[in-house]
Amino acid sequence: MVPQTFRAVGYLPPGAAGVPFDLAVLLHDERRVRRRMLTLVHGDSVLVDFPEPVTLADRSSLTLEDGRLVEIVAGEERLYEVRGRDPIHLMRLCWHLGNRHLKTQIEADRVLILRDHVIGDMLRGLGATVTDISEPFHPEEGAYSHSHAEPAHALLNR
Numbered sequence: 001m002v003p004q005t006f007r008a009v010g011y012l013p014p015g016a017a018g019v020p021f022d023l024a025v026l027l028h029d030e031r032r033v034r035r036r037m038l039t040l041v042h043g044d045s046v047l048v049d050f051p052e053p054v055t056l057a058d059r060s061s062l063t064l065e066d067g068r069l070v071e072i073v074a075g076e077e078r079l080y081e082v083r084g085r086d087p088i089h090l091m092r093l094c095w096h097l098g099n100r101h102l103k104t105q106i107e108a109d110r111v112l113i114l115r116d117h118v119i120g121d122m123l124r125g126l127g128a129t130v131t132d133i134s135e136p137f138h139p140e141e142g143a144y145s146h147s148h149a150e151p152a153h154a155l156l157n158r
Helices: 087-099 117-125
Strands: 005-012 022-026 032-039 045-055 061-064 069-074 076-083 104-106 111-114 129-136
Touching (some): 005 069, 076 087, 087 111, 087 117, 117 129
Antiparallel strands (some): 061 069, 076 129, 104 111
16 A cells, blocks of 8 residues: 555544554654654654644644544653662752753653763763663653643644
8 A cells, every 4th residue: 555644633642542543653852743744653654733842742642634543652762771879869960961951851769861971971970870771761841841731732632
C-alpha cells in the first residue's frame, strides 16, 4: 500500500482516548509540536498544524479528521542517570545542571540528562554516580513554557 498522510485536528491527554489505529514513537524534542509531520510506525504520516505549540505526553493521542486516533509513545533515548550521596547532594547536582540550562528529568532519588561526556565528567568530579541508561526522557519544560495538556485547553477533546 502507498503511505498516506492524515491531518491531526485534536489532542487527547493520556487515558482519555480509545483504541488507536497506529502510533508515533517520538523522542522528547519531537513531542513538542506546533506544525510538524510525524511518521507513524506502519509508514503513514500525520500533519500536526495546531495554532499553538503542544507538548505531546507519553500515551496521549492525536485525533485525526476521520475520528481515528494515533497514540504517542515516548521513545527510548541515550541518557545519564545521575545519583547523589543523599538528597541535599542531589539538589546541588541539580543546581549545577540548571546553571548550565540542561534539559533535566528530576525524580526523588535521581535525575536524568542526555548523554554528554563533558557534563558526565563534571558530575563525577562533583561526587555523583553517573550511569549510562536508555529509556524515555521526560525533561522539565521550564518556567517559560506553557502546557497545553490542561482539560480546558481548546485542542483537547475534539
